[in-house]
Amino acid sequence: MQSHFDVVVIGGGHAGCEAAAAAARMGATTCLMTQSATTIGAMSCNPAIGGLGKGQLVREIDALDGLMGRMADAAGIQFRVLNRSKGPAVRGPRAQIDRKLYRNAMQRELANYNNLTLLEAEVVGLSERNGSVASVTLSNGQIVSTSAVVITTGTFLRGMIHIGAETIPAGRMGEGPSVGLAKSLETFGFVLGRLKTGTPPRLDGNTIDWSALQVQPGDDVPEPFSTLTERILTTQIPCHVTRTTSRGHDIIHQNMHRAAIHTGAISGRGPRYCPSIEDKVVRFADRDTHQVFLEPEGLDDNTIYPNGISTSLPIDVQTAFVRTMPGLEHVRFIKPGYAIEYDFVEPRQLKLSLETKALPGLFLAGQINGTTGYEEAAAQGLVAGLNAANFAKGKAPVMFSRAAAYLGVMIDDLVTRGVSEPYRMFTSRAEYRLSLRADNADQRLTPFGIETGCVGTARQVAWQKKSADLSDSLKRLKELQLSPNEAGKLGFIVNKDGVRRTGFELLARSEINYEMLASVWPDLRDVSARIAEQVEIEAKYAVYLDRQNADVELFKRDEALNIPVDCDFAAIPSLSTEVRSKLLQIRPTNMGWAGRIEGMTPVALSILAGYVRQRHSTKPSDKAAQCG
Amino acid sequence: MDTIYALSSGIGRVAVAVVRVTGPSSGDVLRSFTLQLPQERVATLRTLRDPSTGRIIDKALVLWFPGPNSFTGEDIVEFQVHGGLAVIQAVFSSLQLLGCRPAKPGEFTQRAFANGKIGLTEIEGLADLIEAETEAQRDVAIRLTLGALQTRVLSWRTDLIAMLALIESNIDFVEEGDVPALILGDILSRVSKLRSEFETCLRDGESGKKLRDGFKIAIAGAPNAGKSTLLNAFANRDVAIVSDIPGTTRDVLEVHLDIKGLPITFIDTAGLRESVDPIEVEGIRRAREQFSGADLILCLSPINLDRGDSDPIFSDSRSLLVRTKADLTKNTGHGDLVVSAKTGAGFEELLNKIYELAHNMLLTREPPLLNRDRHLDCVRRATKHLSSFTTDTTLPIEIMAEQLMRTTRELESLIGLVNVDDVLDDLFSRFCIGK
């Protein structure tokens, strides 16, 4: 094996896979080290990828030539666009995933990736030289030298599983925790916190009475995640829906004192938006039933994932409770549900590039940063991978703004606000939601990706074609015109004001769709369905997008007001102690960022602006490639 | 953070002078003068000694307000000393020796704002209160100062955020169940209630603004119609140049009066007539400009001449015809208002008429919450964002969220939760030191 790598990625989960692939695409010699090669690309919890906010992240990863979208397309067994009845800005593509197909696809992809070496090993420590990261130590004592490290160890840092009163040290069920690495991080002065999450029991599908259950089919025409996927080829199967019953809730109430979260065994905070079933029956006491989706884990796998009932109750209680649900009266468990507690690194110790402030060359991505979810992990992995490669080559960092991408929103939230519960992506976290859509991720990011150097030839070619088609299409639609009279004759109701309207303007109206225009101008039919759909979305949102773009300009103005990296926040007079200590901790590099810090008052902000203007007026800004 | 001080009472030889100190070393400062801290917020009589020499400076009332329960949110000390210049000077030099510096204008208030002790609209109220000239102005200003607008805006904001939470949960979690259903009719009726509250506030706000600026009365008429004479009679002092040479009042003159508690601004303007003199033509142009901003135009026409209706301003809806120089004739004016500056005849009647018009325009059933363009602009924009709800009930859910969010941002900027830079600079520069 080589004795030196540009980039070492620790952990073969979703963050690690994207990080390793991104660094390798950037031309860095990269080594992905993970405890067990067979769990590369494993899905720890639910067998699904995408969703609201999350689906947007997958599309963004894809736009930067990442892996998750293509792997999910190869392994998806039920595709559904969520919120289809709502506007395109809040729709999210989602798919049920065959675990095995996904893992295999990912392992195959990485095995053949240029510049990438896979190594089965547990990393137990890090070391530095001259103030930046220099090598990693493996559990067999071997030391591997490197210019940059990305840690993506998920729930493994001092992981502890809870099932009722029972506790098992583990990173995931059946895999040992990482303790050495956690200690190593502490010696570098990182502040670690504790969070928890949970997973439901896995059920044997052969013991479920399917006839009693409502069927939930996928979309008629599955919509792929990746713009490089023509069609979904895997067999599509439905999910089923059952529900909890009041009898089941009674069982939980009677045994509440035995749940790990209530015995005081767990100190970490869990996600409020993804509560365990024991939390749900307490918090929604007035409801006597909750919906539970029975999701298949694979085509040739009889394991069923009951979505919505994660739990840390003792196994006997889990069993009794689950058997009160229709269809599950005689169900057998394959694995019990459990809660897991783990260390995370308080993310305000990171820069927007996901590099740690304390140790140059060390990058963190994924659940270790306090997030939850595969997509959140993968998106961070990609950004950390790009930046680790750039760091190794002495290039400026790559950053994504809140106005450019969901991944920019997420990273900005993490490094600015920190986390108090596992962080998950939602569409409502994005203030420029109308422009950050799943359908236009490639328009937003692929050109930047090409410039950055992380987009391969196949995607470059595909993008250039799509981009040309799209602008042709928009141009044509803005040239075609109808007078009110002509429009009226064709059945479009518009004001008889003598003003000619373009096809684009007509399409903005809620009652007119692309197909209707195509019946007037048959030439419009010669574009792909994707292009037609996108043109229509742009038209429908046009007024709002114009306004949002004005907001984005203001936002960019503040982002462009740089605060020098060596700004002495401690020396600024008239700031409250609280604000000053937040500034010292987060060290924002522009005024827009400073303004998003919690507790930052408008007055404090203007004091800061005044100080920066006075002291640093002649300094040039720090160089970085910024998207948006 | 500096500790700062200011003379909070008037300057000159006064019986008692108040010196206030705010900042982290206020407590130490007080101890340096009096050795020990008095009981919190209780006026205590103490001997003040020069901290460096120990010599007695004065016997004074001292007050100790530890933060955060103080005006600025910081530790505050207040000295009530005898008002002699030498006493004040001695206290000031000791304070400087102790490392304090004089406060800049508005700096006490600025700190209160920085520490969240006072809101933006409360500061505006304070500024208005300091500038209030009439009872009606004082009444509105004190309500602002006490947070009437801030409280109202916060309650609107709470309502908006509750609606947003409901909508957002229906966007982001609806597939996961466990979210309360979105009842469209409910949202629409809450929005329309908010909107009508905004609209009422805007209507009253127009009065609020007028009340703050004063009810503007332009006096119009041909040269020598008696405009300046009338103005002088109102003001009861010589303000405009009064002469019998037509065309004397070429510029614009303003007089602020308090008529039974209402702020009234009279504007005298150049006489209206055809002229070739460029200076006079300019004066007439300015006069017409004044008319456009006036709430009432008193159109004067001497009773011994033609009514002079030839000028279009006489038929403006805001115009009130006043026949002047009643002493020159026995003519009763056929129902027109007739006054004489010489005898004072008809004056009472005219004043009553003006008061009635001003009263109708300035005073609203509820005292207005909004009283400056900044307020009105914010609420107007907020109203506009909400207006898309009723005109288009098929609004997509994400657009509803967008509009509610924009409305919320407008309200937040109204009370200074966002975008305060420009407002603050203007505001604080108008404060006297020590406020």
Ligand SMILES: Cc1cc2nc3c(=O)[nH]c(=O)nc-3n(C[C@H](O)[C@H](O)[C@H](O)COP(=O)(O)OP(=O)(O)OC[C@H]3O[C@@H](n4cnc5c(N)ncnc54)[C@H](O)[C@@H]3O)c2cc1C
């Ligand atoms: C029990 C459980 C329940 C969950 N529930 C949910 C949920 O309900 N909803 C949701 O959105 N998400 C849930 N998740 C989270 C989701 O699985 C993770 O957020 C996501 O997989 C994190 O990706 P990652 O790449 O950061 O880490 P992981 O996918 O956990 O990958 C970590 C990788 O690091 C490797 N590793 C660890 N330590 C070392 C070391 N010292 N040396 C080398 N390799 C190492 C591991 O072998 C593993 O391959 C749950 C996770 C768990 C474990």
